[in-house]
Amino acid sequence: MIYSAFRGELFKFVRRPAVWVLVILLLALAILLGYAITYLFDTFGSSSSSQGLPPGTTITDFKVALYPENFVKDTFTTWSVLGGVFALIMGVLVQGSEYGWGTMKTLYTQRAGRLTMLFGKIAALAVLVLVMVAALFAVDAASSTVIALIDGKTIAFPGADVIVQAVIAGFLIYGFWAAFGFALATVFRQSAMAIGLGLAYALVVELLIFSLLRGFGGKVVQQIEQWFPIANTNYLAQSFGEIKIKGISAGAAPFANATHAVLLLLLYVAVFVAISAWLSRRRDITS
C-alpha cells in the first residue's frame, strides 16, 4: 500500500503548478545567476571590479569557475544553501498544503493507514528532491559547456564517479532541507509559519549568528557549529574541493570531514522523519 501512496503523491507532484514553478525557478536562477550574469560580469566587468581580488589575479581569471571541469564545485558553492531554501519550500508545500486544503482528512479516510500515507509521501518527496538535484547538475553542466564553447576552451568534465558522488551528496543536502521543511509543516500544520521559521532558522541562527560568533570565539564556535545541520551541508559541499584561481584557493578547508557531515545529516533527516511520523500518527485531524 505504500506503493499506492507513493504513486498517488507522484501523480500530485506532476500536476501541481507550484512544484513546476519551484523547479523551473531554481533551474532558471542556476543558469541566470550561476552562469549568465557571472560570465558577463567576469568578461565585461570594469577594472574597479578587480579590487580586493587575490594578488596577481583579474576578474576574468574567475571565469575558470564556469568551465566544465569546475561545474560540480561551482554548483555546490552557489547552490548548497540557496537551492536548499527551494528544497525547504518544497518539503513544506508537500505536507503543509494538505493541512491548508483540509485534504489530510481525505487522505486518511482512504484505505491506507496514516503512516503508510506519510511514508509514501516522504518517498515521493525524496524522488522529487533527487530530480531537482539531478536537474540542477544537468543544467549547470550544460551551461558550463556553452560557456567553454563560447570561450573556445577544452570541454573536460570531472569523472563520472565524482558526478555521481556529487548528485548523492546534493541529494542528501537538499534531502535534509526538504525533511526540515516537511517536519516544520507537520509541527505547525500549515505552510506559512513553516517556511517563515525555516528561513529564519537558516538565515539568522546558522548563517548570521554563527558567522558573528566566529569573530569572537573562533575554534570554540566552530566546534559547536559542527553539530548543526546547515554547517554540515557546507562541510559536505566543501568536501568536493575549492575552485582554484591561478592556483590560489579562496576559502578555508571545512572544519569537519565528509563522513561527519553525511552521518550528521542522515541523523537530522531521521529525526525529522520520526517527528513527522509521530505527530502524524498521534494527532487528531480536526479540519
Next chain:
Amino acid sequence: MAVLDSPTRAIDAARRPPPVGVGGEKVVETHGLTKRYGKAIIAVDGLDLSVYRGEVYGFLGPNGAGKTTTLRMLLGLIGPTAGSARVMGAAPGSSASLVKVGAIVETPAFYPYLSGYDNLRLLATYCGVARGRVDATLAEVDLTPRAHHKFSTYSLGMKQRLGIAAALLKEPELLILDEPTNGLDPQGMADVRNLIIELGKGERTVLISSHLLGEVELMCTRVGVIRKGKIVAEGTVDQLRGAATLTVRGTPEETARAILVGEVGADKVKAMGDATFSLVVDLQRTAQINRHLVEAGVAVSELHADERSLEDVFMELTGTEGGL
C-alpha cells in the same frame, strides 16, 4: 443424510447475507465513546450507538451537539478520550475498516489544482480501485460534464457532489455522510436525498448526520438524536413522534365524554376543559368517531388531529428553538 447435508448448510449459511436492520449485524458499535477537549469541553459524552447493516441511520442534533466529532472518531480522524468503537468489525481508521467505508466529513476537501476526474483518479490510486470506477461515480452524481474542470472552479454544490462520488468510489458497505446536502440548492438537495435513499436500499448501510429534520424524515429508517454529546432518543421516525392525538370539542359535554370513552376507553380520553377532549387514537378512526358523536346528538364544533412533527420532537429533546 442429515450429516452429509450439514456442511452444505453451513456453507450456504455463510454465503447468505446477514440479516439487515435492527437485530442484524452491527456495522457501527460504540460503547461509552467520549471525546474531551481539555477539562471544560466534552464534545461527545459516553455515547452508546449501534447501527445495523442495511439501515439508513440518521444522526440528528443541533450544531455543536457532537455529530461531526463522533463521525470523525468513527473514521479514526480523531481519537476518543475514553470508550471504544468498532466500524465494520474493526478499529476505526484501520485499513480493515476503511476499505469498507466511504465518507464525507463536513465540507469535502480535494486538491484545487486537480480536476474532479483527477481527484477521484488519485483517490482510486490510494485505495486500489480500478480507474473505471471514476467515470461511473462521476456519472452517478451527474458531474460528468464538468469532470475535467479544476476543482477550484466548482460551485459548493458541485464540490459536495464530488465528495459523494469520492465516498462511493470504493463501493463501500458503509457510507458515513456528514451533512451531505450542505450548500446544495433545493433541486440538488432532492437529488442527493434520492441518491441516498437509492444507496440505502439493500445491504448497504448509510450513517448520515444532519440538522435538517425534513431530510432525515424522508431518508432515514432509524434516527438517533444527540444533544450535548449524548444520545437522548433513538428509534424510527414514527416511534420518536409517538402516538397521534385527536382533539374533539362537543356539547353536551357529558354525552360527548360518554361516547368517546365508549370508543377508545377511559384511559385514552383526557378532558381539556371547555367541552374539549384529547384522545389517543388511530387517526383513521376519526370519521367513525365523528359519526357516532353526531348520531348521539353531540354538536361537534372542533375536530382535529394533533400529530407531532419530528421538529416538535427534536425541539423537545434538544431544547433548541428555531435556527435549524
